Amino acid sequence: MDNIIDFINLHRERYVDELKAFLAIPSVSALSEHRADVTRCAEWCAEEMRRIGLQNVSLKATPGNPVVYGDWLGAPGAPTILFYGHYDVQPVDPLNLWESPPFEATVRDGEIYARGAADDKGQVFMHFKAIEAHLKQAGRLPVNIKVILEGEEEVGSVNLDNFIVQHQAELAADVVVISDSAMFARGVPSICYGLRGLVYCQIDLRGSSTDLHSGVFGGAVANPAFVLAQMISQMKDRGGHIKIPGFYDDVLALAEEERKAWAELPFNERQYKKDFGIPKLAGESDYTTLERTWARPTLEVNGLLSGFTAEGAKTVLPAVAMAKISMRLVPNQDPDKIAQIFEDYVRKLAPKTVELTFTRMHGGKPWMTAYQNPYVQAAARSIERGFGRKPVFTREGGSIPVVSTFQEVLGLPAVLFGVGLPDENAHAPNEKLDLGNFHGGVIASAILYDEMSRVPK
Amino acid sequence: MDNIIDFINLHRERYVDELKAFLAIPSVSALSEHRADVTRCAEWCAEEMRRIGLQNVSLKATPGNPVVYGDWLGAPGAPTILFYGHYDVQPVDPLNLWESPPFEATVRDGEIYARGAADDKGQVFMHFKAIEAHLKQAGRLPVNIKVILEGEEEVGSVNLDNFIVQHQAELAADVVVISDSAMFARGVPSICYGLRGLVYCQIDLRGSSTDLHSGVFGGAVANPAFVLAQMISQMKDRGGHIKIPGFYDDVLALAEEERKAWAELPFNERQYKKDFGIPKLAGESDYTTLERTWARPTLEVNGLLSGFTAEGAKTVLPAVAMAKISMRLVPNQDPDKIAQIFEDYVRKLAPKTVELTFTRMHGGKPWMTAYQNPYVQAAARSIERGFGRKPVFTREGGSIPVVSTFQEVLGLPAVLFGVGLPDENAHAPNEKLDLGNFHGGVIASAILYDEMSRVPK
Numbered sequence A, B: 001m002d003n004i005i006d007f008i009n010l011h012r013e014r015y016v017d018e019l020k021a022f023l024a025i026p027s028v029s030a031l032s033e034h035r036a037d038v039t040r041c042a043e044w045c046a047e048e049m050r051r052i053g054l055q056n057v058s059l060k061a062t063p064g065n066p067v068v069y070g071d072w073l074g075a076p077g078a079p080t081i082l083f084y085g086h087y088d089v090q091p092v093d094p095l096n097l098w099e100s101p102p103f104e105a106t107v108r109d110g111e112i113y114a115r116g117a118a119d120d121k122g123q124v125f126m127h128f129k130a131i132e133a134h135l136k137q138a139g140r141l142p143v144n145i146k147v148i149l150e151g152e153e154e155v156g157s158v159n160l161d162n163f164i165v166q167h168q169a170e171l172a173a174d175v176v177v178i179s180d181s182a183m184f185a186r187g188v189p190s191i192c193y194g195l196r197g198l199v200y201c202q203i204d205l206r207g208s209s210t211d212l213h214s215g216v217f218g219g220a221v222a223n224p225a226f227v228l229a230q231m232i233s234q235m236k237d238r239g240g241h242i243k244i245p246g247f248y249d250d251v252l253a254l255a256e257e258e259r260k261a262w263a264e265l266p267f268n269e270r271q272y273k274k275d276f277g278i279p280k281l282a283g284e285s286d287y288t289t290l291e292r293t294w295a296r297p298t299l300e301v302n303g304l305l306s307g308f309t310a311e312g313a314k315t316v317l318p319a320v321a322m323a324k325i326s327m328r329l330v331p332n333q334d335p336d337k338i339a340q341i342f343e344d345y346v347r348k349l350a351p352k353t354v355e356l357t358f359t360r361m362h363g364g365k366p367w368m369t370a371y372q373n374p375y376v377q378a379a380a381r382s383i384e385r386g387f388g389r390k391p392v393f394t395r396e397g398g399s400i401p402v403v404s405t406f407q408e409v410l411g412l413p414a415v416l417f418g419v420g421l422p423d424e425n426a427h428a429p430n431e432k433l434d435l436g437n438f439h440g441g442v443i444a445s446a447i448l449y450d451e452m453s454r455v456p457k
Helices: A002-010 A012-023 A032-051 A121-137 A160-166 A224-233 A256-263 A269-275 A289-294 A335-349 A374-387 A402-409 A435-453 B002-010 B012-023 B032-051 B121-137 B160-166 B224-233 B256-263 B269-275 B289-294 B335-349 B374-387 B402-409 B435-453
Strands: A055-060 A067-072 A080-086 A106-108 A111-113 A144-150 A175-178 A190-195 A197-206 A298-307 A320-329 A355-364 A392-395 A414-416 A432-434 B055-060 B067-072 B080-086 B106-108 B111-113 B144-150 B175-178 B190-195 B197-206 B298-307 B320-329 B355-364 B392-395 B414-416 B432-434
Touching (some): A002 A435, A012 A121, A012 A435, A032 A055, A032 A121, A080 A402, A121 A144, A121 A435, A224 A298, A224 A320, A224 A335, A256 A392, A298 B224, A320 A335, A374 A414, A402 A414, A432 A435, B002 B012, B012 B435, B032 B067, B032 B144, B080 B121, B111 B435, B160 B402, B190 B374, B190 B414, B224 B298, B224 B335, B256 B392, B320 B335, B335 B355
Parallel strands (some): A175 A414, B175 B414
Antiparallel strands (some): A197 A320, A197 A355, B298 B320
16 A cells, blocks of 8 residues: 555645646536536546546436446455545535635635535545556556446436436445545544435415515515515524424434534534634524534525515515525435425415415435444544544534435445535535645545455455 | 697607607616716706706706706796606616516507606606696796706605705795606596605624535524524514504504595405406405505515525525515604614514624605695696596505605695506516506696696795
8 A cells, every 4th residue: 555655645736736627617517507517527527537547437328417437347356336426516606705716726725725626526536546546556456446426416416316226237336435525623534424314495485476666565465575484484493493293203313322422522612603603503402513413404594585685775575585495304304205294384384365386406315324334444444544543423414315325226335435624615605625634535545445445245 | 728738739759759768768776887877867857958948957966866956937926836756767677577678668558668667757757748838839837847856766865855955945835746656547547645654674694604504504503594584574473563562653543534535446456466466465454455555554575685596406504694674654653763663673583693784774754745735636626637537535655755855844735746557567677657648647737837826825
């Protein structure tokens, strides 16, 4: 391994230049105006995968954006890793809050700023460079590896489940490795063994065929923005308890062991509030901040729009009002069931004075694995060797719905091997990735393949 | 009068062409990008006023947009009319809902479509043409007339009160005439003797310094969009009753005589709902639709904005949320007092988990006059002569704050002589003015000056 690690240390600067090219492609899957960029990004990945020495590289069509596939299968008898990542990114608005352009990666104070730096291009690229180091330096990998990169993770991986079902034999492996999460804190590497699921919906209300003058009509016609506010206020109480009937029925309670382990993690609430400019923390009073975000379901308003929102005053009674609302789910909640009871509840809340359009946008199952699994333990050892410190075991509040699919369809345990940091602004302006963690991550990934090669099949 | 009316009938087509030029100027006072257009519109008005024969025409500076002044004072001993109108218009968004461009006036089925057609350029222009007919045909007006046009009516006439106080002597008159309202219905001309007042505010909430990932942070950090919805839901109940403590303290109850007279007006709720695409009417259960909009105060959300509002799904926990909220006031509510109790209430509703910024934007007093006033009765006679039908006496739900100022500072009764129609989309896409009513209005205005000349001073 030593000469492989030397190779990685020698090429640190080149890696950053190459990563900048990857980050320059605005592969925003949520916006149709970026469709061509998304395709261009898939092609860029395929070329890069050929360059580093992967074989059978191709773009596999889906009804949406293509999946990029590549493999190296020259280690018969050794375990096979399925590596999954995504090349699409979140939208960038509000653009004016970015300190440097989101698609011109900029290094400041040892961090690289760009949309996708942490989520997920930077972490995908870390594995590219680990694979490259093995193949260029040793001429081989200690394990077999299959890489799939999707282009729709940020819009709910709508076509990936089908893709996996259809390519079941082709994707057969022993473990799936995903690097799309953050370590617990700077200097506290971690392995994540649980994720929340997601249900994302849009509510549109219409109170009249056209915007009306609020003086002429106000008082006699329902105001859809007001009705929407009333409906939203009945979805959750001030204490963070969700009021949808049946919402908590299947929630798996936190184990005492978990609560105890998490209570010992180096988490500083004062610093957390300061880092994110939070006046006062909110949430369910019986749970700590980590418990609230890792193991408790929640309901969030992701967007609100109605009437006149520009500078100044316009006395309009809006015709329509829109809310985007999502719920994070925990084991064992089912996204389809939750979407249904939410829709039922919203339909019950909507008065007859407005027309309701309810749209289910996407969803994903929550996930949890045993951290005693030998591949998880192999990952723990590689992190200890790469970062010089034993990882802590955590869960995460975010969602990677495909993790459940790998478990259910391919029967694979998943190793979430993330080197992001919690303050790296994934999904927000000024997304960034710590270059120290990136380089540590390239080394740890290279070691990961080595460690996993020794897990008995 | 006959030859003056003949003159008006002869020039119908020219009037429409000239009006189109007036409507072509995008004098949107709410948006700073239109500042130059607003000034250009003031200059256009001044030129037009010179063309029709008014004297002493000038642009009077204010800290905001100029007031256009002109007069004709050649009837010593006769009453003096102060005519007030405004040359600024509402913003046009959402632009995609306009069937023809808002600043390219288009005639369809006897109606002229453009922003400002009804509110207020069309109605100002009606008086221009009535004055022109007198001056071109008779060489004189039967009354003295002073014209003032402001450019900030749609942003709350913020500088007009001071202007009137500062030009008190110059503006001395016997009656103020305003044509900035709608008749009760097509074919039912009306005189308006009451208006609602206005308080307009903006609420901004901040829950974190930047947008956050709703998975990573959801459940532990207040969602300002959700908090805003909760706050708004506590401002008014489902029955339309406003929950701000003290809000109804000064409300003048409806007179039985008014309720009786209004109940006899030809108002068809089924048609009203159909015209405006309203699924079901809303409001206070003890009041009729006319009572709700004319004589009861209300609170409306005029705009809502938070988080991700474009196409698709973005799992963001928004940093900020904004609402524009206005209240329509009725006699004897005081806008300053209401703004204060509203601000107090909002500050009480805001939890410590968010930072609140409360902005008072503008306000205006409600107004009511006696319809027995001789100038009001002169207006009623001129409408009967111009439209062939006695007007009904109504109140209106909208606000023209300056009416109170004319009453308080100059001691003038106001005559609201409006020829718009309630379905003309003032403040909404596809604003229009019925050209039949416009021409009838030019004739009625010409007669109005004649009728008012006979009111004993």
